[in-house]
Amino acid sequence: MVTPTEFSSSSTVQYLISADVHPCTASRVLDLFALRGITPEHIKVSQYKKTPLIRESLCIDIRVSGLTSHEQDVILQKISAQICVQNVRIETIFKRIAA
Numbered sequence: 395m396v397t398p399t400e401f402s403s404s405s406t407v408q409y410l411i412s413a414d415v416h417p418c419t420a421s422r423v424l425d426l427f428a429l430r431g432i433t434p435e436h437i438k439v440s441q442y443k444k445t446p447l448i449r450e451s452l453c454i455d456i457r458v459s460g461l462t463s464h465e466q467d468v469i470l471q472k473i474s475a476q477i478c479v480q481n482v483r484i485e486t487i488f489k490r491i492a493a
């Protein structure tokens with residue numbers, strides 16, 4: 395079992411976004427970070443084709459370190475407000491400190 399003291403206080407967050415397939419979708423989402431002077435550490439965009447059970451969509455994963463809780467929430471709200479975004483969630487990734 396890992397205790398909280400074994401993790402770094404500097405955390406990384408990952409935004410997991412499902413959005414409409416459109417040529418400007420990824421740039422609209424990334425622009426929200428650029429306007430704040432934030433350069434993401436990792437960006438992945440995948441397009442999923444329509445199936446009988448799932449509609450066509452883009453999956454955008456963006457990983458960023460060093461944001462305050464307030465900045466994380468503001469960016470989450472701004473992403474959610476984009477008309478092309480269907481769903482967004484955020485995950486916190488803690489870095490383990492080497493013992």
